Amino acid sequence: MPSLTGNIAKMRVSATPDDNTVRYSLPVGEQFIEMNDLIGSEVEVSHSGLIHCVHCGSKTKKSFNQGYCYRCLITLAQCDSCIIKPEKCHYHEGTCREPEWGEAHCMSDHFVYLANTGNLKVGITRHVKDSISSRWMDQGASQALVMLRVPDRLTSGQVETMFKSHIADKTNWRTMLKGAPDKQDLEAEKQRLLAELQPELDKLRDEKGLQAISETDMAAVEIDYPVTAYPDKIKSINLDKTSSFSGTLQGIKGQYWMLDENRVINMRKYAGYGLTVSY
Structure with missing residues (x-):
């Protein structure tokens, strides 16, 4: 062996x-x-x-x-609490633990997505390669769909927080491991959520610029394990x-x-x- x-x-x-x-x-x-x-x-x-x-x-x-x-936990930017709660990103305040790391990882395009991990959830990711994000695979998603593109981590967290009042933002790992979930119409769910959140999204666009939050035309993907x-x-x-x-x-x-x-x-x-x- x-x-x-x-x-x-x-x-x-x-x-x-x-x-x-x-x-x-x-x-x-x-x-x-x-x-x-x-x-x-x-x-x-x-x-x-x-x-x-x-x-x-x-x-x-x-x-x-x-x-x-423990030392890395309390000193690295990638271990700061804003990594778990991106709406608390404080790079713009000049207090990032590692400004160069923050510039590379937080001040770049992020994508807000829907995923089916046994229950529908909202999430954010920085990378979507060949229409698939490694984050979806790490979470055990059987379906995923990018909804919006935003310019930085803080904005992604603010948008995600809006969605969290309508849909979960966590994966229930026990549910995810119980089997392949029923398929969902992610495009229909996306349109429903965007319609419900339009006033809040428009308010954030007024603050950050009309192009700061843009809807994508990426198709939903299915993932097998x-x-x-x-x-x-x-x-x-x-x-x-x-x-x-x-x-x-x-x-x-x-x-x-x-x-x-x-x-x-x-x-x-x-x-x-x-x-x-x-x-």
């Missing part, structure tokens, strides 16, 4: 409009495991007990924000309590592995953990 040992990172994802089944690649140290090839096969995972920060590489007793040490069986009742694996596990990999959705006996594990949660993965 071959194996790799090293610190893991969030699984890399890819898909195209021609092949919309997500392909997963797990970084282990400097190497990668092509996870789609392991569906239906036995995998074994053991945690060495070591955790290293995904940013600075320092050894840490506890991981924060899916992989950071490499899953042969969904769990009936979810049993979550916690590497901080159980340092090793093994089983048949039955599928991957979002950043979750689904194994036999209804077990699931959020691999992204353990970014920076030293693991040995045998397959």
Whole structure:
């Protein structure tokens, strides 16, 4: 049984409009495991007990924000609270922890989207490559549709906040893992929401400029996942309590592995953990 040992990172994802089944690649140290090839096969995972920060590489007793040490948590712009709540972006106030990082990541176009992750939700993303965003795949969305383009992170957060009074902004991971959801008419839902929010959107346009919030003509996309069986009742694996596990990999959705006996594990949660993965 071959194996790799090293610190893991969030699984890399890819898909195209021609092949919309997500392909997963797990970084282990400097190497990668092509996870789609392991569906239906036995995998074994053991945690060495070591955790290293995904940013600075320092050894840490506890991981924060899916992989950071405490020092990076309180100093990096990418760990600031405005990353979770973009409507609180404070770059324009001159108080960004890392102005160069903020310039590159916050002061660029963002997209406000609808996604079907088992329930309809609104969200924001910076990148939509070949009509598909890696964020949708990380969230386990089966459908997604870009609604609006805005010029910066703050505006995206302000627009998202408007939508949150009409639709959820969180993915229910348990619902997402229970199976493929019923298809939704995202275009119809988009038009309904835009009509309801037009007065609020127009007010924000008056403040930021008519071109600051523009409707896109991108079509809705459908996304498939490499899953042969969904769990009936979810049993979550916690590497901080159980340092090793093994089983048949039955599928991957979002950043979750689904194994036999209804077990699931959020691999992204353990970014920076030293693991040995045998397959």
